[in-house]
Amino acid sequence: MSYNQSLGDLLQNRNLSRRQFIKVCCALTGMLGLSPSMLPEVIARAETRPLVPVIWLHGQACTGCSAAFLNAGEPSAAEAILNIMRLEYHGLFSAASGVELEHHREKVMREFRGNYLLIAEGAVPAGDQGYFCSVGGVPYGEILKAAAKQAAAVLAIGSCAVWGGIQAARPNPTQAAATQQVITNKPVVKIPGCPPIPEVIAGVVLHYSLFGQLPALDSQGRPTRFFGKTVHAGCSRKSFFEAGQFAEYYGDKGAKAGWCLYKLGCRGPSTFNSCAALGWWQGLSNPIQAGSPCIGCSEADFWDDDPISGFDVQG
Numbered sequence: 258m259s260y261n262q263s264l265g266d267l268l269q270n271r272n273l274s275r276r277q278f279i280k281v282c283c284a285l286t287g288m289l290g291l292s293p294s295m296l297p298e299v300i301a302r303a304e305t306r307p308l309v310p311v312i313w314l315h316g317q318a319c320t321g322c323s324a325a326f327l328n329a330g331e332p333s334a335a336e337a338i339l340n341i342m343r344l345e346y347h348g349l350f351s352a353a354s355g356v357e358l359e360h361h362r363e364k365v366m367r368e369f370r371g372n373y374l375l376i377a378e379g380a381v382p383a384g385d386q387g388y389f390c391s392v393g394g395v396p397y398g399e400i401l402k403a404a405a406k407q408a409a410a411v412l413a414i415g416s417c418a419v420w421g422g423i424q425a426a427r428p429n430p431t432q433a434a435a436t437q438q439v440i441t442n443k444p445v446v447k448i449p450g451c452p453p454i455p456e457v458i459a460g461v462v463l464h465y466s467l468f469g470q471l472p473a474l475d476s477q478g479r480p481t482r483f484f485g486k487t488v489h490a491g492c493s494r495k496s497f498f499e500a501g502q503f504a505e506y507y508g509d510k511g512a513k514a515g516w517c518l519y520k521l522g523c524r525g526p527s528t529f530n531s532c533a534a535l536g537w538w539q540g541l542s543n544p545i546q547a548g549s550p551c552i553g554c555s556e557a558d559f560w561d562d563d564p565i566s567g568f569d570v571q572g
């Protein structure tokens with residue numbers, strides 16, 4: 258990929274017609290929560306502004322965030338959006354590995370000093386001098402600090418990177434910490450979720466690529482556009498909540514009829530995320546739609562505060 262390639266260049270190289278390019282820009286404008294009147298500006302910026310390079314690091318994680326990102330599905334506007342990230346380094350996706358790949362990361366850090374985005378997936382272990390998680394013999398925390406120092410901004414993606422996740426759950430044997438506990442001198446955008454919604458990650462990266470700045474963040478550092486409302490606010494079962502119609506047990510009459518899952522421990526009312534609005538796999542479904550209560554995976558400490566495990570599922 259050319260170092261000055263814009264989104265327009267990239268899509269043109271993939272033989273997308275002008276009409277399809279405009280469709281992608283329309284989808285992008287909507288996804289970023291911009292006014293339709295901004296469409297001409299989005300098109301102009303998409304045609305001219307070079308995509309921002311991205312380095313994607315892995316700490317203590319199951320790699321589920323990366324796996325979710327890969328589930329782009331069939332060609333569509335959403336697929337195009339998910340694949341337009343200029344990913345320069347990723348421990349799993351990159352074709353190269355070992356020393357070659359680490360050298361490439363260092364080269365990107367040098368050549369794009371202050372101008373690349375750093376994505377951090379997974380928690381950061383402080384125990385055993387950080388060696389509970391290391392790459393090439395270097396503790397992840399050290400790699401993270403060095404890469405963050407020269408980045409324009411850091412995106413902590415997934416609940417492990419944002420809150421510490423299951424690694425930080427009691428008794429936290431590796432002394433796992435969240436990204437922002439380690440990176441304190443750089444903006445850290447928090448995109449929690451287990452896993453986080455791929456379109457949200459791509460949306461934040463593209464917003465920075467197009468406008469040269471991060472999207473609006475809430476008081477916890479989460480993008481307001483995607484974390485400004487509770488799951489409950491957009492839930493397809495909300496009318497049943499308001500009518501007092503609740504499933505009491507898995508598989509009962511209410512569960513089969515699609516009633517509210519609040520009595521099964523649903524945390525939608527206190528969980529901020531876009532699962533209901535964006536859905537998963539190009540909006541195909543989301544956990545509540547599929548019959549599972551929201552477990553609040555994007556909220557802090559949800560592993561230590563599990564609402565589901567105490568429920569009787571047999572009736």
Ligand code: SF4
Nearest residue numbers: 489492517518523525
């Ligand atoms: S299923 Fe959960 S999110 Fe949906 S209406 Fe009921 S309590 Fe709210």
